[in-house]
Amino acid sequence: MAPRLALLLLLAVPAHAEEAPPGASGCFGCHSPTRADAAIPSLRGRDPAEVATLLRAFREGTRPSTVMDRLARGFTEAESRTIAAWVVR
Protein backbone atom coordinates (compact mmCIF):
# COMPACT_ATOMS: atom_id res chain seq x y z
CA MET A 1 0.00 0.00 0.00
CA ALA A 2 2.71 2.47 0.93
CA PRO A 3 4.25 2.64 -2.55
CA ARG A 4 0.82 3.25 -4.10
CA LEU A 5 0.22 6.02 -1.64
CA ALA A 6 3.51 7.57 -2.60
CA LEU A 7 2.59 7.23 -6.26
CA LEU A 8 -0.73 8.99 -5.77
CA LEU A 9 1.09 11.80 -4.05
CA LEU A 10 3.59 12.04 -6.87
CA LEU A 11 0.90 12.24 -9.51
CA ALA A 12 -0.88 14.97 -7.62
CA VAL A 13 2.12 17.29 -7.75
CA PRO A 14 1.80 19.33 -10.92
CA ALA A 15 4.90 19.70 -13.01
CA HIS A 16 6.10 23.20 -12.33
CA ALA A 17 8.12 25.60 -14.40
CA GLU A 18 11.61 24.50 -15.26
CA GLU A 19 13.61 24.26 -12.05
CA ALA A 20 15.96 27.04 -11.11
CA PRO A 21 19.61 26.08 -11.57
CA PRO A 22 21.61 26.23 -8.32
CA GLY A 23 21.95 29.81 -7.07
CA ALA A 24 19.67 31.36 -9.69
CA SER A 25 16.64 31.97 -7.49
CA GLY A 26 18.87 34.00 -5.16
CA CYS A 27 19.16 36.71 -7.83
CA PHE A 28 15.54 37.69 -7.15
CA GLY A 29 16.48 38.69 -3.61
CA CYS A 30 17.61 42.00 -5.15
CA HIS A 31 16.60 41.94 -8.83
CA SER A 32 12.82 42.17 -8.72
CA PRO A 33 11.08 40.44 -11.61
CA THR A 34 7.99 42.60 -11.01
CA ARG A 35 9.00 46.09 -9.77
CA ALA A 36 9.34 48.43 -12.75
CA ASP A 37 10.76 51.41 -10.83
CA ALA A 38 13.61 49.58 -9.11
CA ALA A 39 17.13 51.05 -8.88
CA ILE A 40 18.53 47.53 -9.10
CA PRO A 41 17.67 46.49 -12.66
CA SER A 42 15.23 43.71 -13.50
CA LEU A 43 16.69 40.73 -15.33
CA ARG A 44 13.50 39.63 -17.03
CA GLY A 45 13.62 39.93 -20.82
CA ARG A 46 17.34 40.71 -20.94
CA ASP A 47 19.59 38.98 -23.46
CA PRO A 48 21.02 35.91 -21.67
CA ALA A 49 24.36 36.30 -23.46
CA GLU A 50 24.60 39.88 -22.22
CA VAL A 51 23.83 38.80 -18.64
CA ALA A 52 26.44 36.02 -18.85
CA THR A 53 29.01 38.50 -20.17
CA LEU A 54 28.25 40.87 -17.30
CA LEU A 55 28.60 38.05 -14.77
CA ARG A 56 32.01 37.19 -16.22
CA ALA A 57 33.13 40.84 -16.08
CA PHE A 58 32.00 41.07 -12.43
CA ARG A 59 33.74 37.78 -11.63
CA GLU A 60 36.97 38.87 -13.29
CA GLY A 61 36.80 42.35 -11.77
CA THR A 62 36.84 44.11 -15.14
CA ARG A 63 33.55 45.89 -14.53
CA PRO A 64 33.07 48.17 -11.52
CA SER A 65 30.41 47.07 -9.05
CA THR A 66 29.42 47.29 -5.41
CA VAL A 67 28.33 43.76 -4.55
CA MET A 68 28.07 41.87 -7.86
CA ASP A 69 31.81 41.15 -7.99
CA ARG A 70 31.61 39.44 -4.60
CA LEU A 71 28.59 37.35 -5.64
CA ALA A 72 29.73 36.49 -9.18
CA ARG A 73 32.95 34.96 -7.83
CA GLY A 74 30.81 32.18 -6.33
CA PHE A 75 30.07 30.74 -9.78
CA THR A 76 32.04 29.30 -12.70
CA GLU A 77 31.60 30.44 -16.28
CA ALA A 78 29.38 27.45 -17.07
CA GLU A 79 27.26 28.02 -13.95
CA SER A 80 26.94 31.72 -14.75
CA ARG A 81 25.70 30.94 -18.27
CA THR A 82 23.08 28.52 -16.93
CA ILE A 83 21.91 31.08 -14.40
CA ALA A 84 21.82 33.84 -17.02
CA ALA A 85 19.63 31.73 -19.29
CA TRP A 86 17.17 31.09 -16.44
CA VAL A 87 16.88 34.50 -14.78
CA VAL A 88 15.92 36.35 -17.97
CA ARG A 89 12.80 34.22 -18.58
Add this chain to the structure above:
Amino acid sequence: MKVTRRALAGLLATPALAQAAPAVVVIGGGFGGASCARALRRNGLAVTLVEPNATYTACPFSNAVIAGLRPLQRQRFGYDALRAQGIAVVHQAATGVDAAARRVTLTDGSVLAYDRLVLAPGITLRFDALPGYDEAAASVLPHAWQAGAQTELLRSQLDAMEDGGTVVMAIPANPYRCPPGPYERASLIAHFLKTRKPRSKLLVLDAKDVFSKQRLFEAAWASLYPGLLEYVPLSAGGRVTGVDLAARAVVTEFGNHAGAVVNVIPPQRAGEIARIAGAADRSGWCPIDPGSFESRLLPGVHVIGDAAIAGAMPKSAFAANAQARVCADAITALLRGAPVPEPRLLNTCYSLVAPGYGISVAGVYRPAEGVLADIPGAGGTSPLDAPASVREVEAGYAEDWFETITADAFG
Protein backbone atom coordinates in the same frame (compact mmCIF):
# COMPACT_ATOMS: atom_id res chain seq x y z
CA MET B 1 -0.84 -5.36 -6.20
CA LYS B 2 -4.01 -3.58 -7.12
CA VAL B 3 -5.55 -0.63 -5.38
CA THR B 4 -9.06 -1.75 -4.54
CA ARG B 5 -11.96 0.65 -4.52
CA ARG B 6 -12.11 0.35 -0.81
CA ALA B 7 -8.43 1.14 -0.38
CA LEU B 8 -8.76 4.06 -2.73
CA ALA B 9 -11.71 5.42 -0.78
CA GLY B 10 -9.64 5.06 2.36
CA LEU B 11 -6.84 7.04 0.79
CA LEU B 12 -9.11 9.82 -0.32
CA ALA B 13 -10.58 10.08 3.14
CA THR B 14 -7.16 10.98 4.51
CA PRO B 15 -7.27 14.77 4.81
CA ALA B 16 -3.86 15.41 3.29
CA LEU B 17 -4.67 13.28 0.27
CA ALA B 18 -8.23 14.38 -0.34
CA GLN B 19 -6.93 17.58 -1.88
CA ALA B 20 -5.82 17.98 -5.45
CA ALA B 21 -2.22 18.55 -4.46
CA PRO B 22 -0.12 17.52 -1.47
CA ALA B 23 -0.55 19.82 1.50
CA VAL B 24 2.27 21.89 2.90
CA VAL B 25 1.80 23.80 6.14
CA VAL B 26 4.09 26.75 6.84
CA ILE B 27 4.34 28.04 10.40
CA GLY B 28 5.45 31.65 10.65
CA GLY B 29 4.64 34.57 8.35
CA GLY B 30 7.92 36.50 8.33
CA PHE B 31 10.41 36.81 5.50
CA GLY B 32 11.15 33.06 5.49
CA GLY B 33 7.62 31.72 5.97
CA ALA B 34 5.75 34.15 3.70
CA SER B 35 8.33 33.78 0.91
CA CYS B 36 8.27 30.00 1.22
CA ALA B 37 4.47 29.82 1.18
CA ARG B 38 4.41 31.88 -2.02
CA ALA B 39 7.14 29.82 -3.68
CA LEU B 40 5.40 26.55 -2.76
CA ARG B 41 2.12 27.85 -4.14
CA ARG B 42 3.84 28.92 -7.37
CA ASN B 43 5.06 25.33 -7.59
CA GLY B 44 1.43 24.19 -7.55
CA LEU B 45 1.17 22.87 -4.01
CA ALA B 46 -1.70 23.40 -1.55
CA VAL B 47 -0.32 25.73 1.11
CA THR B 48 -1.58 26.82 4.51
CA LEU B 49 0.28 29.59 6.32
CA VAL B 50 -0.14 29.69 10.09
CA GLU B 51 0.64 33.13 11.52
CA PRO B 52 -1.06 34.64 14.57
CA ASN B 53 -0.68 38.29 13.53
CA ALA B 54 -2.71 39.93 10.75
CA THR B 55 0.15 42.36 10.13
CA TYR B 56 3.86 41.66 9.98
CA THR B 57 6.29 44.33 11.15
CA ALA B 58 9.64 43.99 9.40
CA CYS B 59 12.93 44.34 11.26
CA PRO B 60 15.19 45.46 8.37
CA PHE B 61 15.19 49.28 8.40
CA SER B 62 13.58 49.35 11.85
CA ASN B 63 16.84 50.91 13.11
CA ALA B 64 16.03 53.86 10.85
CA VAL B 65 12.62 54.07 12.54
CA ILE B 66 14.33 54.16 15.94
CA ALA B 67 16.53 57.02 14.74
CA GLY B 68 13.49 58.98 13.52
CA LEU B 69 14.44 58.60 9.86
CA ARG B 70 11.43 56.52 8.76
CA PRO B 71 7.84 55.91 9.87
CA LEU B 72 7.04 52.53 11.42
CA GLN B 73 4.12 52.27 9.01
CA ARG B 74 6.56 51.51 6.19
CA GLN B 75 7.63 48.37 8.08
CA ARG B 76 4.13 46.87 8.07
CA PHE B 77 2.86 44.22 5.67
CA GLY B 78 -0.31 42.14 5.43
CA TYR B 79 -1.18 38.81 3.87
CA ASP B 80 -3.87 39.77 1.32
CA ALA B 81 -1.58 38.99 -1.62
CA LEU B 82 -0.94 35.52 -0.22
CA ARG B 83 -4.68 34.88 0.05
CA ALA B 84 -5.20 36.19 -3.49
CA GLN B 85 -2.60 33.69 -4.64
CA GLY B 86 -4.66 30.85 -3.16
CA ILE B 87 -2.74 30.35 0.07
CA ALA B 88 -4.91 29.59 3.10
CA VAL B 89 -3.78 32.07 5.77
CA VAL B 90 -4.80 31.07 9.28
CA HIS B 91 -4.35 33.75 11.94
CA GLN B 92 -3.69 31.47 14.86
CA ALA B 93 -0.66 30.25 16.71
CA ALA B 94 0.56 26.70 16.29
CA THR B 95 0.57 25.05 19.69
CA GLY B 96 1.81 21.58 18.79
CA VAL B 97 3.42 19.50 16.08
CA ASP B 98 3.06 15.72 15.82
CA ALA B 99 5.75 14.89 13.28
CA ALA B 100 4.92 11.16 13.33
CA ALA B 101 1.25 11.75 12.49
CA ARG B 102 2.13 14.80 10.37
CA ARG B 103 -0.31 17.08 12.12
CA VAL B 104 -0.18 20.60 13.53
CA THR B 105 -2.46 21.74 16.35
CA LEU B 106 -3.62 25.35 16.53
CA THR B 107 -4.71 27.59 19.43
CA ASP B 108 -8.41 26.84 18.88
CA GLY B 109 -7.73 23.10 19.01
CA SER B 110 -8.18 22.54 15.29
CA VAL B 111 -5.74 20.28 13.48
CA LEU B 112 -3.98 20.69 10.14
CA ALA B 113 -2.66 17.59 8.37
CA TYR B 114 0.38 18.00 6.17
CA ASP B 115 2.59 16.10 3.81
CA ARG B 116 5.50 18.45 4.52
CA LEU B 117 5.80 21.08 7.25
CA VAL B 118 7.93 24.22 7.13
CA LEU B 119 8.90 25.88 10.41
CA ALA B 120 9.85 29.53 9.99
CA PRO B 121 9.28 30.71 13.56
CA GLY B 122 12.03 33.30 13.79
CA ILE B 123 13.44 33.89 17.25
CA THR B 124 12.41 33.75 20.88
CA LEU B 125 14.09 36.28 23.13
CA ARG B 126 15.64 34.52 26.11
CA PHE B 127 14.22 36.33 29.09
CA ASP B 128 15.98 33.77 31.31
CA ALA B 129 19.48 34.66 30.12
CA LEU B 130 20.22 38.00 31.81
CA PRO B 131 19.15 38.14 35.48
CA GLY B 132 16.78 41.09 35.90
CA TYR B 133 15.86 41.26 32.22
CA ASP B 134 12.45 39.66 31.81
CA GLU B 135 9.47 40.60 29.66
CA ALA B 136 8.32 43.21 32.19
CA ALA B 137 11.79 44.80 32.22
CA ALA B 138 11.65 45.02 28.43
CA SER B 139 8.71 47.40 28.73
CA VAL B 140 11.06 49.82 30.53
CA LEU B 141 14.40 48.98 28.89
CA PRO B 142 13.38 47.98 25.35
CA HIS B 143 15.08 45.32 23.26
CA ALA B 144 13.45 46.45 19.99
CA TRP B 145 14.76 43.21 18.46
CA GLN B 146 11.30 42.17 17.29
CA ALA B 147 9.88 45.13 15.41
CA GLY B 148 6.62 46.81 16.37
CA ALA B 149 5.66 48.29 19.74
CA GLN B 150 9.22 47.77 21.00
CA THR B 151 10.59 49.80 18.08
CA GLU B 152 8.20 52.65 18.93
CA LEU B 153 9.13 52.46 22.60
CA LEU B 154 12.86 52.85 21.97
CA ARG B 155 12.23 55.63 19.44
CA SER B 156 9.98 57.55 21.85
CA GLN B 157 12.48 57.16 24.72
CA LEU B 158 15.24 58.61 22.55
CA ASP B 159 12.89 61.45 21.53
CA ALA B 160 12.03 62.22 25.15
CA MET B 161 15.61 62.05 26.45
CA GLU B 162 17.20 65.33 27.51
CA ASP B 163 20.24 66.48 25.60
CA GLY B 164 23.31 65.40 27.56
CA GLY B 165 21.91 62.00 28.51
CA THR B 166 23.67 58.67 28.08
CA VAL B 167 22.24 55.92 25.91
CA VAL B 168 23.45 52.41 26.76
CA MET B 169 23.26 49.45 24.37
CA ALA B 170 23.94 45.81 25.31
CA ILE B 171 24.82 43.42 22.47
CA PRO B 172 24.80 39.61 22.91
CA ALA B 173 27.29 36.95 21.90
CA ASN B 174 26.69 34.92 18.70
CA PRO B 175 24.44 33.54 17.38
CA TYR B 176 21.55 35.98 17.21
CA ARG B 177 19.21 37.56 14.64
CA CYS B 178 20.92 39.96 12.20
CA PRO B 179 24.65 39.92 13.08
CA PRO B 180 25.40 43.50 11.88
CA GLY B 181 22.06 44.87 13.18
CA PRO B 182 23.28 46.07 16.60
CA TYR B 183 26.12 48.03 14.99
CA GLU B 184 23.80 49.63 12.44
CA ARG B 185 21.56 50.56 15.37
CA ALA B 186 24.50 52.04 17.29
CA SER B 187 25.44 54.04 14.18
CA LEU B 188 21.95 55.42 13.59
CA ILE B 189 21.36 56.22 17.27
CA ALA B 190 24.70 58.07 17.18
CA HIS B 191 23.48 59.93 14.09
CA PHE B 192 20.28 60.85 15.93
CA LEU B 193 22.21 62.12 18.95
CA LYS B 194 24.73 64.01 16.83
CA THR B 195 22.01 65.85 14.92
CA ARG B 196 19.38 66.25 17.64
CA LYS B 197 21.03 65.97 21.08
CA PRO B 198 24.73 66.64 20.50
CA ARG B 199 25.78 66.76 24.17
CA SER B 200 24.65 63.14 24.63
CA LYS B 201 26.72 59.97 24.61
CA LEU B 202 26.21 56.40 23.39
CA LEU B 203 27.89 53.56 25.27
CA VAL B 204 27.91 50.27 23.33
CA LEU B 205 28.66 47.19 25.45
CA ASP B 206 29.40 44.03 23.48
CA ALA B 207 29.71 40.40 24.64
CA LYS B 208 32.20 39.71 21.83
CA ASP B 209 35.38 41.16 20.35
CA VAL B 210 34.75 40.46 16.67
CA PHE B 211 31.66 41.36 14.68
CA SER B 212 30.21 41.66 11.18
CA LYS B 213 31.61 44.47 8.96
CA GLN B 214 33.68 45.51 11.98
CA ARG B 215 36.41 47.48 10.19
CA LEU B 216 33.82 49.36 8.13
CA PHE B 217 31.74 50.24 11.17
CA GLU B 218 34.74 51.26 13.26
CA ALA B 219 36.15 53.45 10.48
CA ALA B 220 32.77 55.14 10.04
CA TRP B 221 32.38 55.66 13.80
CA ALA B 222 35.84 57.23 14.02
CA SER B 223 35.05 59.68 11.24
CA LEU B 224 31.36 60.39 11.93
CA TYR B 225 30.85 60.00 15.66
CA PRO B 226 34.17 60.66 17.48
CA GLY B 227 33.70 61.28 21.19
CA LEU B 228 30.00 60.43 20.94
CA LEU B 229 29.98 56.67 20.44
CA GLU B 230 32.08 54.61 22.84
CA TYR B 231 32.45 50.92 21.94
CA VAL B 232 33.45 48.47 24.70
CA PRO B 233 34.23 44.94 23.47
CA LEU B 234 34.26 41.75 25.53
CA SER B 235 38.00 42.02 26.19
CA ALA B 236 37.52 45.48 27.71
CA GLY B 237 34.65 44.39 29.98
CA GLY B 238 31.78 44.85 27.55
CA ARG B 239 29.85 41.68 28.37
CA VAL B 240 26.54 42.48 30.04
CA THR B 241 25.62 39.81 32.60
CA GLY B 242 22.41 41.23 34.01
CA VAL B 243 20.14 44.22 34.47
CA ASP B 244 19.37 46.45 37.46
CA LEU B 245 15.92 47.63 36.46
CA ALA B 246 15.41 50.08 39.35
CA ALA B 247 18.70 51.82 38.53
CA ARG B 248 18.05 51.67 34.76
CA ALA B 249 21.46 50.04 34.52
CA VAL B 250 23.13 47.06 32.92
CA VAL B 251 25.52 44.94 34.94
CA THR B 252 29.01 43.89 33.80
CA GLU B 253 31.87 42.18 35.63
CA PHE B 254 33.53 45.56 35.95
CA GLY B 255 30.61 47.60 37.20
CA ASN B 256 27.17 48.90 36.34
CA HIS B 257 26.32 51.32 33.56
CA ALA B 258 23.15 53.39 33.93
CA GLY B 259 21.54 55.23 31.06
CA ALA B 260 18.71 57.63 30.39
CA VAL B 261 17.83 55.16 27.63
CA VAL B 262 18.93 51.55 27.89
CA ASN B 263 18.57 49.15 24.94
CA VAL B 264 19.19 45.54 25.91
CA ILE B 265 19.42 43.03 23.06
CA PRO B 266 19.17 39.74 24.94
CA PRO B 267 20.43 36.29 23.85
CA GLN B 268 17.99 34.37 21.66
CA ARG B 269 16.93 30.94 20.50
CA ALA B 270 14.68 29.54 17.79
CA GLY B 271 11.00 30.51 17.89
CA GLU B 272 9.04 28.65 20.57
CA ILE B 273 7.18 26.25 18.27
CA ALA B 274 10.53 24.81 17.16
CA ARG B 275 11.25 23.79 20.75
CA ILE B 276 7.71 22.46 21.27
CA ALA B 277 7.94 20.45 18.04
CA GLY B 278 11.31 18.99 19.02
CA ALA B 279 13.16 20.56 16.08
CA ALA B 280 15.59 22.52 18.27
CA ASP B 281 18.67 20.93 19.80
CA ARG B 282 20.37 21.81 23.09
CA SER B 283 21.75 24.99 21.54
CA GLY B 284 18.18 26.25 21.20
CA TRP B 285 18.47 26.34 17.39
CA CYS B 286 17.43 23.83 14.71
CA PRO B 287 19.91 21.54 12.95
CA ILE B 288 19.04 21.01 9.28
CA ASP B 289 20.17 19.21 6.18
CA PRO B 290 21.91 21.95 4.17
CA GLY B 291 20.53 20.71 0.86
CA SER B 292 16.82 20.54 1.67
CA PHE B 293 16.52 22.39 5.00
CA GLU B 294 14.84 19.25 6.36
CA SER B 295 15.23 18.97 10.11
CA ARG B 296 17.94 16.61 11.35
CA LEU B 297 15.61 15.77 14.23
CA LEU B 298 12.14 15.56 12.65
CA PRO B 299 11.57 13.85 9.28
CA GLY B 300 9.12 15.67 7.02
CA VAL B 301 9.72 18.97 8.82
CA HIS B 302 11.85 21.72 7.26
CA VAL B 303 13.29 24.70 9.14
CA ILE B 304 14.29 27.97 7.47
CA GLY B 305 15.29 31.46 8.51
CA ASP B 306 16.63 32.65 11.85
CA ALA B 307 15.60 29.44 13.66
CA ALA B 308 17.81 27.19 11.50
CA ILE B 309 21.47 26.38 12.08
CA ALA B 310 22.53 27.42 8.58
CA GLY B 311 26.30 27.22 8.98
CA ALA B 312 28.03 30.21 7.42
CA MET B 313 24.74 31.84 6.41
CA PRO B 314 23.75 34.64 8.77
CA LYS B 315 20.35 35.01 10.39
CA SER B 316 19.10 37.69 8.00
CA ALA B 317 15.91 38.49 6.10
CA PHE B 318 17.82 38.05 2.83
CA ALA B 319 19.01 34.62 3.93
CA ALA B 320 15.52 33.59 5.09
CA ASN B 321 14.06 34.60 1.72
CA ALA B 322 16.82 32.77 -0.19
CA GLN B 323 16.38 29.67 1.97
CA ALA B 324 12.61 29.86 1.45
CA ARG B 325 12.98 29.51 -2.33
CA VAL B 326 15.49 26.66 -2.06
CA CYS B 327 13.38 24.88 0.56
CA ALA B 328 10.22 25.24 -1.56
CA ASP B 329 11.96 23.69 -4.56
CA ALA B 330 13.38 20.89 -2.38
CA ILE B 331 9.94 20.11 -0.96
CA THR B 332 8.44 20.11 -4.44
CA ALA B 333 11.12 17.71 -5.65
CA LEU B 334 10.65 15.43 -2.64
CA LEU B 335 6.88 15.28 -3.17
CA ARG B 336 7.44 14.40 -6.83
CA GLY B 337 9.88 11.69 -5.84
CA ALA B 338 12.64 13.55 -7.66
CA PRO B 339 16.16 14.03 -6.30
CA VAL B 340 16.83 17.28 -4.45
CA PRO B 341 19.44 19.22 -6.42
CA GLU B 342 22.44 20.57 -4.51
CA PRO B 343 21.62 24.23 -3.87
CA ARG B 344 23.73 27.33 -3.99
CA LEU B 345 22.58 30.19 -1.78
CA LEU B 346 23.31 33.90 -1.69
CA ASN B 347 23.17 36.51 1.02
CA THR B 348 23.63 40.27 0.92
CA CYS B 349 23.18 42.37 4.06
CA TYR B 350 23.22 46.15 3.91
CA SER B 351 23.73 48.37 6.93
CA LEU B 352 23.35 52.12 7.18
CA VAL B 353 25.93 53.93 9.32
CA ALA B 354 24.27 57.27 8.49
CA PRO B 355 21.65 58.41 5.98
CA GLY B 356 23.14 57.98 2.51
CA TYR B 357 26.06 55.94 3.88
CA GLY B 358 25.57 52.22 3.26
CA ILE B 359 27.91 49.25 3.64
CA SER B 360 27.34 45.61 2.79
CA VAL B 361 28.49 42.07 3.40
CA ALA B 362 27.75 39.30 0.91
CA GLY B 363 28.29 35.56 0.72
CA VAL B 364 27.74 32.57 -1.56
CA TYR B 365 27.14 29.21 0.12
CA ARG B 366 26.93 25.53 -0.71
CA PRO B 367 26.54 22.36 1.36
CA ALA B 368 29.91 21.00 2.47
CA GLU B 369 30.49 18.38 5.17
CA GLY B 370 26.91 18.61 6.38
CA VAL B 371 26.64 22.38 6.74
CA LEU B 372 26.21 25.41 4.53
CA ALA B 373 29.74 26.67 3.93
CA ASP B 374 31.17 29.79 2.34
CA ILE B 375 32.42 29.31 -1.20
CA PRO B 376 36.07 30.36 -0.94
CA GLY B 377 36.96 33.45 -2.93
CA ALA B 378 33.39 34.72 -3.09
CA GLY B 379 31.64 37.13 -0.77
CA GLY B 380 33.11 39.68 1.63
CA THR B 381 32.43 43.25 2.66
CA SER B 382 32.38 46.60 0.89
CA PRO B 383 35.90 47.97 0.40
CA LEU B 384 37.32 49.90 3.35
CA ASP B 385 38.58 52.70 1.13
CA ALA B 386 35.51 53.24 -1.06
CA PRO B 387 34.56 56.85 -1.86
CA ALA B 388 31.41 58.49 -0.49
CA SER B 389 29.72 57.96 -3.85
CA VAL B 390 29.91 54.17 -3.39
CA ARG B 391 28.50 54.45 0.15
CA GLU B 392 25.63 56.46 -1.28
CA VAL B 393 24.94 53.92 -4.02
CA GLU B 394 24.93 51.12 -1.43
CA ALA B 395 22.52 53.09 0.78
CA GLY B 396 20.22 53.36 -2.24
CA TYR B 397 20.55 49.66 -2.99
CA ALA B 398 19.64 48.90 0.62
CA GLU B 399 16.32 50.70 0.20
CA ASP B 400 15.74 49.07 -3.15
CA TRP B 401 16.48 45.66 -1.71
CA PHE B 402 13.90 46.25 1.03
CA GLU B 403 11.23 47.10 -1.55
CA THR B 404 12.06 44.00 -3.59
CA ILE B 405 12.28 41.54 -0.73
CA THR B 406 9.05 42.73 0.87
CA ALA B 407 7.29 42.59 -2.52
CA ASP B 408 8.52 39.02 -2.93
CA ALA B 409 7.46 37.95 0.56
CA PHE B 410 4.20 39.84 0.95
CA GLY B 411 3.19 40.93 -2.56
